[in-house]
Amino acid sequence: MRAYGLFIGGEWVGASAGRTFRSTNPYTGEPWATLREATAEDVDTAVAAARTAQKDWQATSGAHRAEALHAIASAVLSHADELAVFETTDNGKIIRETRSQMRFFARLCRYYAGYADKLYGSVIPLDQPTVFDFTVREPYGVVGLITAWNSPISLLGNKLPAALAAGNCAVVKPSEHASVSTLELCKIFQEAGLPAGVVNVVTGGPEVGAAMVAHPDVAKISFTGSPGVGRKIAAAAGKYLKPVTLELGGKSPNIVFADADPEAATVGALAGIFGATGQTCVAGSRLLVQRPVYDDIVGRLAKRAEAIKLGDPLDPASEMGTAANQPQFDRIMASIERAKSDGARLVTGGARATGDGLDKGLFIQPTIFSDVANTMHVAQEEIFGPVLAVLPFDEEDEAVAIANDIPFGLAAGVWTKDVSRAMRMIPKLKTGVVWVNTYRAVAAQAPFGGVKDSGFGRERGEQGLLEFSTVKNVMIDYSSEIRDPFAIKN
Incomplete structure (x- = not known):
């Protein structure tokens, strides 16, 4: 001690x-x-x-x-x-x-x-x-x-x-x-x-x-x-x-358009929600995916999420650590159960992580819910944990409407190869930070709030x-x- x-x-x-x-x-x-x-x-x-x-x-x-x-x-x-x-x-x-x-x-x-x-x-x-x-x-x-x-x-x-x-x-x-x-x-x-x-x-x-x-x-x-x-x-x-x-806090939208590089967008989504065990105010906890690539992106994410290495946070090989404390662990688990009862489709995770070296720790499986309605608790409330809500959209204006239909306004991500679309999206998103084709990036010179x-x-x-x-x-x-x-x- x-x-x-x-x-x-x-x-x-x-x-x-x-x-x-x-x-x-x-x-x-x-x-x-x-x-x-x-x-x-x-x-x-x-x-x-x-x-x-x-x-x-x-x-x-x-x-x-x-x-x-x-x-x-x-x-x-x-x-x-x-x-x-x-x-x-x-x-x-x-x-x-x-x-x-x-x-x-x-x-x-x-x-x-x-x-x-x-x-x-x-x-x-x-x-x-x-x-x-x-x-x-x-x-x-x-x-x-x-x-x-x-x-x-x-x-x-x-x-x-x-x-x-x-x-x-x-x-x-x-x-x-x-x-x-x-x-x-x-x-x-x-x-x-x-x-x-x-x-x-x-x-x-x-x-x-x-x-x-x-x-x-x-x-x-x-x-x-x-x-x-x-x-x-x-x-x-x-x-x-x-x-x-x-x-x-935040409940940040990470928006993937059909023309985005699918691998880059998948990695960006992973970083946005499973980096720091999702315990970050800028967590990209709402992933908005355009319908033509919706199933592909969800599948890629599930495969990558299931491969995340949970383990001793002091081990450099570990990719995701624990919930920070017992009260936070309990809040995250309660939110997962609420999402299930609200009808969101559980793609992967959704439970306490157990196994070799994990049983004593506050580990939570990387969790993905798809087919989420923006009115659900999992889409509106900051969970502050490794829980991703995936929402589909059709057109650009619909993505903007879903992204802004939230009490929070901290960050947003936009994934597209269309520079004109990116420039249109930036002023429409009601947030203090917008990342384009990247996520959860910081710099000493860049203002944040x-x-x-x-x-x-x-x-x-x-x-x-x-x-x-x-x-x-x-x-x-x-x-x-x-x-x-x-x-x-x-």
């Missing part, structure tokens, strides 16, 4: 109430780490530490903040394999993916390091010839960053480097289901020489996040998680007029940086004219 404290003010400390909780390895079913359960008092202590650090961090030059981010990136790269093992042990995601995500965290640190000394304002020409007007960008101050259990370090990478580059200090709250890799990252911050208090981590359940949102000295919240929790955070933040960025129930605000790219700064306008009147005090000057 590993034991962790809270990371506050550059030090490892206990929780004020003395309570702890355990993390369970979803592959072995055994507890493997003990963590501290923070209270509102601990959140207050963490925020105070961040406030203390804020003055110097904001005042330091962008060049020095860039150096700090580069140092973190180098340290993360040197410990990437260790961090990946911690995260895989915590949430059951395969090691080949978590290793990649650790390196992407370092990439994001380097990307935003390049921006740290380039937070330019603007000079604005006004109607008044003797008034000089310009803008400056300033950090919010202390920001609260709340991440989910499916990809703790990757999700933190979407937030923290941008926040630090813009001059903010942070209090981080990882999911209580997967906190270890975030706490291990704090050791890397220490190794990299990040000043004490610039990043603080408090662990525990929903009450910890609620205390962060309500804290008067937390100036902004960035949250990744479910739409239900996102709504609560937005409502609570609204009470305090506190800005939020919400990266929430959704619309509708998938949230608002953007992460990564320049837009992700701007989410963590505010604009101040400055007017300097250098005329000698005495103005009329009772009329606005314009």
Whole structure:
């Protein structure tokens, strides 16, 4: 059993109430780490530490903040394999993916390091010839960053480097289901020489996040998680007029036209739903296939899905790991049973995976339902697991109508060799991301986020940086004219 404290003010400390909780390895079913359960008092202590650090961090030059981010990136790269093992042990995601995500965290640190000394304002020409007007960008101050259990370090990478580059200090709250890799990252911050208090981590359940949102000295919240929790955070933040960025769920349409390369589309569909065991907000969990190729694509998918290698998430040969935790496993299995009872045709999977090396783990067979109606639960609700709903369509407009007939709006995929069709589809799809002839692809430079129930605000790219700064306008009147005090000057 590993034991962790809270990371506050550059030090490892206990929780004020003395309570702890355990993390369970979803592959072995055994507890493997003990963590501290923070209270509102601990959140207050963490925020105070961040406030203390804020003055110097904001005042330091962008060049020095860039150096700090580069140092973190180098340290993360040197410990990437260790961090990946911690995260895989915590949430059951395969090691080949978590290793990649650790390196992407370092990439994001380097990307935003390049921006740290380039937070330019603007000079604005006004109607008044003797008034000089310009803008400056300033950090919010202390920001609260709340991440989910499916990809703790990757999700933190979407937030923290941008926040630090813009001059903010942070209090981080990882999911209580997967906190270890975030706490291990704090050791890397220490190794990299990040000043004490610039990043603080408090662990525990929903009450910890609620205390962060309500804290008067937390100036902004960035949250990744479910739409239900996102709504609560937005409502609570609204009470305090506190800005939020919400990266929430999805039920993304992956649309295959008859002229698409069938092998590429099949691989793209597999990546979209069975990559990361389907536990990703951009999962292409609705596959829309044009009727002339419908049976062929479903057959190809079934054959490939049945060949996916489930196994020890720490084994590089494994292609799909476990559900991340018992509650999520139960939700996925309940959704599978609901799809069966609703009349969707089970093509493959549909049960707990058992066999050599699988019996203790939270493994679920890669599952495909075909002949799905868009009104069914399996087509409308985010399952967040390896469950694919396949829907047929005839014409382009019908595909658009089905794709948009959903509360979510995070991502979409389009598979076609017709460039004109692809360009027509892009503005019609009500999502924040559209992939054409690829799926589940990311880049540090590319902004990411959704619309509708998938949230608002953007992460990564320049837009992700701007989410963590505010604009101040400055007017300097250098005329000698005495103005009329009772009329606005314009």
